[in-house]
Amino acid sequence: MRRENIFKFPVLFFFASFIFFISCSTDDDDNGGNGNGNGPIEGLPELITLQVTNVEQFSAKCGGLIASDGGETVTARGVCWSTGQTPTINDNITSDGAGAGNFTSLMTQLNPNTTYFVRAYATNSNGTAYGSSMSFTTESAGNMSSFTDPRDGNFYRTATIGNQEWMADNLRYLPSVSNTTSNSRTSPHYYVYDYNGTSVSDAKATDNYRDYGVLYNWTAAMNGASSSSSNPSGVQGACPDGWHLPSDDEWRELIDYLGGSFVAANKLKETGTVHWNSSGQSVTNESSFTARPGGVYSAFQEQFSEKGAHGFWWTSKEYEWDNTEVIFYQISSPLHSSVRSFLSYKDIGYSIRCVKD
DSSP: OHHHHHHHHHHHHHHHHHHHHHHHTSOGGGGOOSSSSOOOOTTSOEEEEOOOBOOOSSOEEEEEEEEEOTTSOOOEEEEEEESSSSOOTTSEEOOOOSSSEEEEEEEOSOOTTOEEEEEEEEEETTEEEEOOOEEEEOOOOTTEEEEEOTTTOOEEEEEEETTEEEESSOOOOOSOOOOTTOOOSSSOOEEOTTOOSOOHHHHHTSHHHHHHOOEEOHHHHHTTOOOOOSSSOOOOTTSOTTEEOOOHHHHHHHHHHTTSHHHHHHHHBOOSSSSSSOOOTTOOOTTOOOBOOOOEEETTTTEEEOTTTOEEEEEEEEETTEEEEEEEEEEOOGGGOOEEEEEEETTSBBBOOOEEO
16 A cells, blocks of 8 residues: 555656646746747746736836846836737836846826736847736726826826815925935925935935925925915915915815814825825725825934824915914824924925915
Protein backbone atom coordinates (compact mmCIF):
# COMPACT_ATOMS: atom_id res chain seq x y z
CA MET A 1 0.00 0.00 0.00
CA ARG A 2 2.79 2.39 0.82
CA ARG A 3 4.39 1.95 -2.64
CA GLU A 4 1.06 2.56 -4.31
CA ASN A 5 0.54 5.88 -2.44
CA ILE A 6 4.06 7.04 -3.25
CA PHE A 7 3.44 6.32 -6.94
CA LYS A 8 0.08 8.11 -7.07
CA PHE A 9 1.31 11.35 -5.51
CA PRO A 10 3.73 12.38 -8.29
CA VAL A 11 1.17 11.49 -10.94
CA LEU A 12 -1.49 13.65 -9.32
CA PHE A 13 1.00 16.45 -8.72
CA PHE A 14 2.10 16.38 -12.37
CA PHE A 15 -1.51 16.43 -13.56
CA ALA A 16 -2.44 19.35 -11.30
CA SER A 17 0.66 21.27 -12.36
CA PHE A 18 -0.19 20.72 -16.02
CA ILE A 19 -3.73 22.05 -15.54
CA PHE A 20 -2.39 25.08 -13.63
CA PHE A 21 0.13 25.82 -16.39
CA ILE A 22 -2.55 25.66 -19.06
CA SER A 23 -4.95 27.90 -17.11
CA CYS A 24 -2.27 30.56 -16.50
CA SER A 25 -1.27 30.70 -20.14
CA THR A 26 -4.62 31.37 -21.74
CA ASP A 27 -4.89 35.11 -20.98
CA ASP A 28 -2.22 36.31 -23.37
CA ASP A 29 -2.61 40.05 -22.84
CA ASP A 30 -2.10 39.70 -19.08
CA ASN A 31 1.55 38.91 -19.74
CA GLY A 32 2.22 41.80 -22.07
CA GLY A 33 1.87 41.90 -25.82
CA ASN A 34 0.54 43.94 -28.66
CA GLY A 35 -2.98 44.00 -27.29
CA ASN A 36 -4.45 41.73 -29.93
CA GLY A 37 -4.44 38.53 -27.90
CA ASN A 38 -1.18 37.28 -29.36
CA GLY A 39 0.62 36.98 -26.03
CA PRO A 40 4.08 38.22 -25.09
CA ILE A 41 6.24 39.47 -27.93
CA GLU A 42 9.99 39.02 -27.74
CA GLY A 43 11.74 42.28 -26.94
CA LEU A 44 8.64 44.00 -25.52
CA PRO A 45 7.88 44.46 -21.81
CA GLU A 46 5.65 41.96 -20.03
CA LEU A 47 3.04 43.46 -17.70
CA ILE A 48 -0.40 43.14 -16.14
CA THR A 49 -3.10 45.68 -15.42
CA LEU A 50 -3.93 46.11 -11.75
CA GLN A 51 -7.42 46.37 -10.30
CA VAL A 52 -9.41 49.59 -10.75
CA THR A 53 -10.14 51.27 -7.39
CA ASN A 54 -11.42 54.53 -5.92
CA VAL A 55 -13.97 54.98 -8.70
CA GLU A 56 -15.78 58.32 -8.35
CA GLN A 57 -17.77 60.59 -10.65
CA PHE A 58 -14.75 62.12 -12.36
CA SER A 59 -11.78 59.97 -11.41
CA ALA A 60 -10.51 56.45 -10.70
CA LYS A 61 -7.24 54.74 -9.80
CA CYS A 62 -5.56 51.88 -11.60
CA GLY A 63 -1.97 50.86 -12.34
CA GLY A 64 0.25 48.08 -13.55
CA LEU A 65 2.97 45.60 -12.72
CA ILE A 66 5.84 45.29 -15.20
CA ALA A 67 7.38 41.86 -14.63
CA SER A 68 9.99 42.15 -17.40
CA ASP A 69 11.36 45.05 -19.41
CA GLY A 70 11.92 42.81 -22.45
CA GLY A 71 15.66 43.31 -22.32
CA GLU A 72 15.48 47.07 -22.86
CA THR A 73 14.82 49.88 -20.38
CA VAL A 74 11.16 50.87 -19.98
CA THR A 75 11.10 54.56 -20.82
CA ALA A 76 7.37 55.23 -20.38
CA ARG A 77 4.61 53.56 -18.43
CA GLY A 78 1.10 54.27 -17.22
CA VAL A 79 -2.46 53.40 -18.12
CA CYS A 80 -4.54 54.26 -21.16
CA TRP A 81 -8.32 54.43 -21.27
CA SER A 82 -11.27 55.12 -23.53
CA THR A 83 -14.89 54.10 -24.01
CA GLY A 84 -13.70 51.58 -26.61
CA GLN A 85 -12.77 48.09 -25.47
CA THR A 86 -9.12 48.27 -26.57
CA PRO A 87 -7.58 51.56 -25.49
CA THR A 88 -4.08 52.49 -26.69
CA ILE A 89 -1.54 55.23 -26.01
CA ASN A 90 -3.29 57.27 -28.71
CA ASP A 91 -6.24 57.64 -26.31
CA ASN A 92 -6.21 59.15 -22.81
CA ILE A 93 -3.10 58.21 -20.85
CA THR A 94 -1.23 58.78 -17.62
CA SER A 95 2.55 59.01 -17.44
CA ASP A 96 3.89 57.29 -14.35
CA GLY A 97 7.65 57.21 -14.59
CA ALA A 98 9.95 54.59 -16.08
CA GLY A 99 11.46 51.20 -15.31
CA ALA A 100 9.98 47.86 -14.31
CA GLY A 101 7.92 47.13 -11.18
CA ASN A 102 4.65 48.44 -9.75
CA PHE A 103 3.08 51.80 -10.49
CA THR A 104 -0.19 53.51 -9.58
CA SER A 105 -2.13 55.77 -11.93
CA LEU A 106 -4.84 58.36 -11.32
CA MET A 107 -7.31 58.82 -14.17
CA THR A 108 -9.02 62.23 -14.10
CA GLN A 109 -11.46 64.28 -16.16
CA LEU A 110 -13.79 61.29 -16.56
CA ASN A 111 -17.47 61.70 -17.31
CA PRO A 112 -20.03 60.59 -14.70
CA ASN A 113 -22.10 57.43 -15.20
CA THR A 114 -19.88 56.27 -18.07
CA THR A 115 -18.30 52.87 -18.74
CA TYR A 116 -14.59 53.00 -19.55
CA PHE A 117 -11.98 50.43 -20.50
CA VAL A 118 -8.46 50.75 -19.14
CA ARG A 119 -5.20 48.83 -19.44
CA ALA A 120 -1.61 49.33 -18.40
CA TYR A 121 1.07 50.09 -20.97
CA ALA A 122 4.87 50.02 -21.00
CA THR A 123 7.17 51.29 -23.73
CA ASN A 124 10.80 50.41 -24.49
CA SER A 125 12.97 50.93 -27.56
CA ASN A 126 11.25 48.01 -29.30
CA GLY A 127 7.71 49.33 -28.92
CA THR A 128 4.74 49.40 -26.55
CA ALA A 129 3.13 46.46 -24.74
CA TYR A 130 -0.20 46.37 -22.93
CA GLY A 131 -1.78 44.51 -20.06
CA SER A 132 -5.31 43.15 -20.16
CA SER A 133 -8.26 45.49 -20.60
CA MET A 134 -10.56 46.10 -17.62
CA SER A 135 -13.88 47.91 -17.50
CA PHE A 136 -15.35 50.19 -14.85
CA THR A 137 -18.28 52.60 -14.61
CA THR A 138 -18.01 56.00 -12.96
CA GLU A 139 -20.55 57.10 -10.38
CA SER A 140 -23.59 59.18 -11.24
CA ALA A 141 -22.98 62.94 -11.02
CA GLY A 142 -25.90 63.83 -8.76
CA ASN A 143 -25.38 67.46 -7.74
CA MET A 144 -21.88 67.57 -9.24
CA SER A 145 -20.35 69.10 -12.33
CA SER A 146 -16.82 70.00 -13.41
CA PHE A 147 -14.69 72.54 -15.26
CA THR A 148 -11.07 73.16 -16.29
CA ASP A 149 -9.16 76.26 -15.19
CA PRO A 150 -7.84 77.83 -18.45
CA ARG A 151 -4.89 79.39 -16.58
CA ASP A 152 -3.10 76.10 -15.94
CA GLY A 153 -5.33 73.26 -17.15
CA ASN A 154 -6.27 72.09 -13.66
CA PHE A 155 -9.49 70.07 -13.55
CA TYR A 156 -12.00 70.72 -10.74
CA ARG A 157 -15.15 69.02 -9.57
CA THR A 158 -17.97 71.24 -8.37
CA ALA A 159 -21.00 70.67 -6.13
CA THR A 160 -24.28 72.58 -6.08
CA ILE A 161 -25.37 72.93 -2.45
CA GLY A 162 -28.56 74.90 -1.93
CA ASN A 163 -28.27 78.08 -4.02
CA GLN A 164 -24.47 77.94 -4.17
CA GLU A 165 -22.05 76.09 -6.43
CA TRP A 166 -18.77 75.32 -4.66
CA MET A 167 -15.55 73.78 -5.86
CA ALA A 168 -15.33 70.20 -4.61
CA ASP A 169 -11.51 70.36 -4.70
CA ASN A 170 -9.04 72.71 -3.06
CA LEU A 171 -7.65 75.34 -5.41
CA ARG A 172 -4.35 74.34 -7.07
CA TYR A 173 -3.43 77.62 -8.79
CA LEU A 174 0.33 78.02 -8.26
CA PRO A 175 2.03 80.95 -10.05
CA SER A 176 5.06 80.66 -7.72
CA VAL A 177 6.01 78.67 -4.64
CA SER A 178 7.74 79.73 -1.42
CA ASN A 179 9.92 77.74 0.92
CA THR A 180 9.13 77.49 4.63
CA THR A 181 11.41 80.36 5.69
CA SER A 182 9.75 82.84 3.35
CA ASN A 183 6.56 84.52 4.57
CA SER A 184 4.82 87.87 4.72
CA ARG A 185 1.59 89.57 5.75
CA THR A 186 1.71 92.05 2.87
CA SER A 187 3.12 90.21 -0.19
CA PRO A 188 1.65 87.05 -1.76
CA HIS A 189 3.08 83.66 -0.84
CA TYR A 190 2.08 80.19 -2.06
CA TYR A 191 3.00 76.92 -0.36
CA VAL A 192 2.65 73.20 -1.06
CA TYR A 193 2.51 71.03 2.04
CA ASP A 194 5.90 69.52 2.98
CA TYR A 195 7.58 71.06 -0.07
CA ASN A 196 10.51 73.27 0.91
CA GLY A 197 11.78 74.61 -2.40
CA THR A 198 11.01 77.21 -5.04
CA SER A 199 10.45 75.13 -8.20
CA VAL A 200 6.84 75.25 -9.34
CA SER A 201 7.22 72.14 -11.50
CA ASP A 202 8.73 70.16 -8.61
CA ALA A 203 5.99 71.31 -6.23
CA LYS A 204 3.30 70.33 -8.73
CA ALA A 205 4.81 66.85 -9.03
CA THR A 206 4.10 66.07 -5.37
CA ASP A 207 1.17 64.00 -4.11
CA ASN A 208 0.27 66.76 -1.63
CA TYR A 209 -0.23 69.25 -4.45
CA ARG A 210 -2.44 66.79 -6.32
CA ASP A 211 -4.48 65.72 -3.29
CA TYR A 212 -4.69 68.89 -1.18
CA GLY A 213 -3.91 71.79 -3.50
CA VAL A 214 -2.05 74.96 -2.55
CA LEU A 215 -1.79 76.79 0.80
CA TYR A 216 -2.10 80.57 0.34
CA ASN A 217 -1.38 83.47 2.66
CA TRP A 218 -4.30 85.90 2.73
CA THR A 219 -2.61 88.40 0.43
CA ALA A 220 -2.23 85.71 -2.24
CA ALA A 221 -5.80 84.55 -1.67
CA MET A 222 -7.17 88.09 -2.18
CA ASN A 223 -4.87 88.99 -5.10
CA GLY A 224 -5.02 92.70 -4.35
CA ALA A 225 -8.73 92.95 -3.49
CA SER A 226 -10.11 94.65 -0.38
CA SER A 227 -11.92 92.90 2.43
CA SER A 228 -15.54 92.00 1.71
CA SER A 229 -18.38 90.79 3.92
CA SER A 230 -20.97 90.77 1.12
CA ASN A 231 -22.84 87.72 -0.13
CA PRO A 232 -21.55 87.09 -2.75
CA SER A 233 -18.21 88.60 -1.84
CA GLY A 234 -17.37 90.02 -5.27
CA VAL A 235 -13.70 89.13 -4.66
CA GLN A 236 -12.20 86.99 -7.43
CA GLY A 237 -8.87 86.76 -5.62
CA ALA A 238 -6.85 83.72 -6.68
CA CYS A 239 -9.94 82.01 -8.14
CA PRO A 240 -10.50 81.43 -11.87
CA ASP A 241 -12.66 83.76 -13.94
CA GLY A 242 -16.32 83.31 -13.07
CA TRP A 243 -15.49 82.22 -9.49
CA HIS A 244 -14.77 84.08 -6.27
CA LEU A 245 -13.34 83.78 -2.77
CA PRO A 246 -16.29 83.25 -0.39
CA SER A 247 -17.10 85.70 2.38
CA ASP A 248 -17.93 84.77 5.95
CA ASP A 249 -21.62 85.13 5.12
CA GLU A 250 -21.30 82.68 2.22
CA TRP A 251 -19.71 80.09 4.49
CA ARG A 252 -22.49 80.65 7.00
CA GLU A 253 -25.11 80.14 4.29
CA LEU A 254 -23.48 76.81 3.42
CA ILE A 255 -23.34 75.65 7.04
CA ASP A 256 -26.90 76.72 7.84
CA TYR A 257 -28.23 74.95 4.75
CA LEU A 258 -26.61 71.71 5.90
CA GLY A 259 -27.97 71.89 9.44
CA GLY A 260 -25.47 73.85 11.51
CA SER A 261 -21.86 73.54 12.60
CA PHE A 262 -21.80 69.99 13.97
CA VAL A 263 -24.23 68.41 11.51
CA ALA A 264 -22.74 70.16 8.47
CA ALA A 265 -19.18 68.99 9.13
CA ASN A 266 -19.97 65.33 8.48
CA LYS A 267 -21.96 66.25 5.36
CA LEU A 268 -19.00 68.22 4.03
CA LYS A 269 -16.15 65.83 4.79
CA GLU A 270 -14.76 63.26 2.40
CA THR A 271 -15.51 59.72 3.57
CA GLY A 272 -12.90 57.11 4.43
CA THR A 273 -9.32 57.38 5.61
CA VAL A 274 -7.43 57.88 2.36
CA HIS A 275 -6.88 61.52 3.33
CA TRP A 276 -8.39 61.87 6.82
CA ASN A 277 -6.49 60.23 9.67
CA SER A 278 -9.74 58.77 10.96
CA SER A 279 -13.39 58.67 9.97
CA GLY A 280 -16.71 57.35 11.21
CA GLN A 281 -20.16 56.18 10.16
CA SER A 282 -21.57 59.68 10.66
CA VAL A 283 -19.28 61.07 7.92
CA THR A 284 -21.33 60.97 4.71
CA ASN A 285 -20.12 63.74 2.36
CA GLU A 286 -23.74 63.87 1.20
CA SER A 287 -23.18 67.45 0.03
CA SER A 288 -20.36 66.26 -2.33
CA PHE A 289 -18.20 69.13 -0.97
CA THR A 290 -15.48 66.52 -0.28
CA ALA A 291 -13.54 68.47 2.33
CA ARG A 292 -9.97 67.22 2.72
CA PRO A 293 -7.64 67.99 5.62
CA GLY A 294 -4.90 69.90 3.81
CA GLY A 295 -3.29 71.23 6.97
CA VAL A 296 -1.69 74.63 7.52
CA TYR A 297 1.54 76.55 6.99
CA SER A 298 2.62 78.34 10.18
CA ALA A 299 4.66 81.48 9.51
CA PHE A 300 5.63 81.75 13.19
CA GLN A 301 7.01 78.20 13.31
CA GLU A 302 8.02 78.18 9.63
CA GLN A 303 6.64 74.69 9.18
CA PHE A 304 3.63 72.68 8.04
CA SER A 305 1.26 70.78 10.33
CA GLU A 306 -2.22 69.28 10.78
CA LYS A 307 -2.51 67.50 7.41
CA GLY A 308 -4.85 64.55 7.82
CA ALA A 309 -6.46 66.05 10.93
CA HIS A 310 -7.83 69.47 9.98
CA GLY A 311 -8.77 71.48 6.92
CA PHE A 312 -8.58 75.30 6.87
CA TRP A 313 -10.07 77.68 4.30
CA TRP A 314 -9.84 81.47 3.89
CA THR A 315 -12.72 83.92 3.67
CA SER A 316 -12.62 87.37 2.08
CA LYS A 317 -13.40 89.15 5.36
CA GLU A 318 -11.02 90.89 7.73
CA TYR A 319 -11.96 90.96 11.40
CA GLU A 320 -13.95 94.17 11.86
CA TRP A 321 -12.12 95.20 15.07
CA ASP A 322 -8.60 94.41 13.87
CA ASN A 323 -7.65 94.47 10.18
CA THR A 324 -4.50 92.44 10.86
CA GLU A 325 -6.68 89.37 11.39
CA VAL A 326 -8.96 87.51 8.98
CA ILE A 327 -11.83 85.07 9.43
CA PHE A 328 -11.17 81.51 8.27
CA TYR A 329 -13.11 78.25 8.56
CA GLN A 330 -11.89 74.95 9.96
CA ILE A 331 -13.30 71.45 9.57
CA SER A 332 -11.89 69.17 12.22
CA SER A 333 -11.33 65.47 12.73
CA PRO A 334 -14.18 63.06 13.62
CA LEU A 335 -13.52 63.10 17.37
CA HIS A 336 -14.55 66.78 17.49
CA SER A 337 -16.25 67.03 14.13
CA SER A 338 -17.45 70.55 13.39
CA VAL A 339 -17.07 73.41 10.95
CA ARG A 340 -16.41 76.73 12.67
CA SER A 341 -14.89 80.16 12.08
CA PHE A 342 -11.76 81.50 13.78
CA LEU A 343 -9.36 84.44 13.41
CA SER A 344 -5.92 84.23 11.86
CA TYR A 345 -3.00 86.47 10.93
CA LYS A 346 -2.55 87.08 7.23
CA ASP A 347 0.82 85.33 6.88
CA ILE A 348 -0.61 81.87 7.65
CA GLY A 349 -1.09 79.45 4.74
CA TYR A 350 -4.61 78.02 4.28
CA SER A 351 -6.53 76.33 1.48
CA ILE A 352 -9.11 77.96 -0.79
CA ARG A 353 -12.51 76.80 -2.00
CA CYS A 354 -14.02 79.05 -4.65
CA VAL A 355 -17.73 79.73 -5.22
CA LYS A 356 -19.25 80.29 -8.65
CA ASP A 357 -20.37 83.85 -9.44
